[in-house]
Amino acid sequence: xxxxxxxxxxxxxxxxxxxxxxxxxxxxxxxxxxxxxxxxxxxxxxxxxxxxxxxxxxxxxxxxxxxxxxxxxxxxxxxxxxxxxxxxxxxxxxxxxxxxxxxxxxxxxxxxxxxxxxxxxxxxxxxxxx
Amino acid sequence: xxxxxxxxxxxxxxxxxxxxxxxxxxxxxxxxxxxxxxxxxxxxxxxxxxxxxxxxxxxxxxxxxxxxxxxxxxxxxxxxxxxxxxxxxxxxxxxxxxxxxxxxxxxxxxxxxxxxxxxxxxxxxxxxxxxxxxxxxxxxxxxxxxxxxxxxxxxxxxxxxxxxxxxxxxxxxxxxxxxxxxxxxxxxxxxxxxxxxxxxxxxxxxxxxxxxxxxxxxxxxxxxxxxxxxxxxxxxxxxxxxxxxxxxxxxxxxxxxxxxxxxxxxxxxxxxxxxxxxxxxxxxxxxxxxxxxxxxxxxxxxxxxxxxxxxxxxxxx
Numbered sequence: 001x002x003x004x005x006x007x008x009x010x011x012x013x014x015x016x017x018x019x020x021x022x023x024x025x026x027x028x029x030x031x032x033x034x035x036x037x038x039x040x041x042x043x044x045x046x047x048x049x050x051x052x053x054x055x056x057x058x059x060x061x062x063x064x065x066x067x068x069x070x071x072x073x074x075x076x077x078x079x080x081x082x083x084x085x086x087x088x089x090x091x092x093x094x095x096x097x098x099x100x101x102x103x104x105x106x107x108x109x110x111x112x113x114x115x116x117x118x119x120x121x122x123x124x125x126x127x128x129x130x
Numbered sequence: 131x132x133x134x135x136x137x138x139x140x141x142x143x144x145x146x147x148x149x150x151x152x153x154x155x156x157x158x159x160x161x162x163x164x165x166x167x168x169x170x171x172x173x174x175x176x177x178x179x180x181x182x183x184x185x186x187x188x189x190x191x192x193x194x195x196x197x198x199x200x201x202x203x204x205x206x207x208x209x210x211x212x213x214x215x216x217x218x219x220x221x222x223x224x225x226x227x228x229x230x231x232x233x234x235x236x237x238x239x240x241x242x243x244x245x246x247x248x249x250x251x252x253x254x255x256x257x258x259x260x261x262x263x264x265x266x267x268x269x270x271x272x273x274x275x276x277x278x279x280x281x282x283x284x285x286x287x288x289x290x291x292x293x294x295x296x297x298x299x300x301x302x303x304x305x306x307x308x309x310x311x312x313x314x315x316x317x318x319x320x321x322x323x324x325x326x327x328x329x330x331x332x333x334x335x336x337x338x339x340x341x342x343x344x345x346x347x348x349x350x351x352x353x354x355x356x357x358x359x360x361x362x363x364x365x366x367x368x369x370x371x372x373x374x375x376x377x378x379x380x381x382x383x384x385x386x387x388x389x390x391x392x393x394x395x396x397x398x399x400x401x402x403x404x405x406x407x408x409x410x411x412x413x414x415x416x417x418x419x420x421x422x423x424x425x426x427x428x429x430x431x432x433x434x435x436x437x438x439x440x441x442x443x444x445x446x447x
Contacts, residue, residue, distance in 0.1 A: 055408045055409040057409075077409075077411055078205050078411050079410070079412060082269055095270070096239045096240060096266075098238075099205060114309065118269075119266065120265075121307035121309055121310065121311060122310060122349075124310045
């Protein structure tokens with residue numbers, strides 16, 4: 001009985017240790033996953049984002065990405081479009097994009113970049129780089 | 131004077147006459163008959179013209195308008211625009227015009243090879259060709275276009291010339307688009323225009339060529355020019371002003387005082403009527419209908435009879 005009691009006590013403390021260790025491990029894992037997850041999502045956001053050109057519209061019309069990220073425009077229209085930044089000289093310019101053609105640009109500086117289609121200037125869009 | 135217009139199957143005949151300063155020209159659509167539409171305006175002397183077999187000998191000046199050939203386009207709406215352009219050229223050649231005007235979008239992607247192919251096809255007409263560029267011809271900032279068609283032009287390629295008493299003005303409205311707005315001619319070009327016509331008698335017939343319409347056909351699709359009113363204002367003293375545009379790939383007209391505006395069919399593919407689709411762009415029609423929606427235009431001017439007489443002929447006629 002004494003043995004059992006002391007065993008039990010030892011087991012209890014052992015169990016407590018195990019539990020504490022397990023909780024600690026879980027917490028550590030949780031923190032690791034969360035931090036890692038944030039880092040993963042940041043890396044994800046800093047990578048490529050896509051703007052579809054459809055029915056003479058840029059979709060999404062406003063796109064937010066992180067500094068260092070790149071945007072790819074894909075022309076899904078039957079007509080030619082040409083993505084041109086609004087500033088002079090334009091920060092980016094795709095030239096004529098035929099149906100299914102793509103254009104990518106990597107944004108290395110934060111800011112808001114308004115752009116339009118140089119063939120159809122009523123088509124406008126915005127890239128926000130944060 | 132009554133107005134009789136002879137309707138020929140497959141042809142659109144427009145005779146718009148004005149009685150000097152009388153603005154009461156009345157446009158009536160008389161009838162649909164097969165592929166033809168008859169337009170008549172009360173007052174004025176009738177005149178009929180046709181491209182092809184029933185072509186009457188004409189006096190005065192005759193020229194042809196071809197537009198939106200889009201060489202290099204290869205999608206469903208017309209995989210071979212060079213073929214339909216060649217058909218259009220064959221029709222025009224038969225009419226023996228004094229010269230041809232091309233109201234832009236010669237190419238689809240501004241490529242050197244596309245410009246060259248277009249020139250090869252059109253030289254079959256055997257007449258001089260006067261061009262204005264479309265936005266599809268300006269994808270390289272006009273380099274290839276101006277190399278070929280910029281000689282003797284000013285600014286971004288505007289110019290004027292005279293033929294048998296008619297003054298032709300070629301305007302550029304496909305450069306320097308501002309985001310979110312209609313295209314514009316720009317102050318420099320308008321200043322040049324004012325100066326260009328300053329010495330002309332008010333009785334001189336004026337023909338203005340530009341790619342994008344010089345009236346607000348449908349602004350939300352970019353079908354208009356922001357400062358065209360100012361440009362046309364400097365032509366208000368002239369008794370006859372005919373504006374010939376392309377860009378929208380269909381025939382639409384408007385009469386505004388002494389100015390008549392006409393857009394033209396493409397020889398490549400049609401586009402939807404204003405607002406009839408979510409957006410403009412190549413419109414696919416059944417293959418057996420394609421040539422009914424593509425076409426060319428013949429214009430005739432007889433001295434003393436204003437304004438000019440136009441005949442639009444689809445490729446199927």
